Amino acid sequence: MSAQTIGELSVKLADAALIARERGDDVNAIFFAVKAAETLALAKALGWRPDTTELSSAYREESK
Numbered sequence: 001m002s003a004q005t006i007g008e009l010s011v012k013l014a015d016a017a018l019i020a021r022e023r024g025d026d027v028n029a030i031f032f033a034v035k036a037a038e039t040l041a042l043a044k045a046l047g048w049r050p051d052t053t054e055l056s057s058a059y060r061e062e063s064k
Helices: 003-022 026-045 057-062
Strands: none
Touching: 003 026
16 A cells, blocks of 8 residues: 555544544544554655645644
8 A cells, every 4th residue: 555545544534533423432433533543653654745635624633
């Protein structure tokens, strides 16, 4: 997998965490948030630099 693909996956996982949280499913929200953080760390280690216009709201908040 490329850094770009892994980065895009981390954004989708973060979105899944937000959706789970909005639905009141705290267990899955935590699971997806942890997986998003892990994949984001891997993508960054591989050199991925996100386009901020494509980031989920969770990542936009983190980058401030």
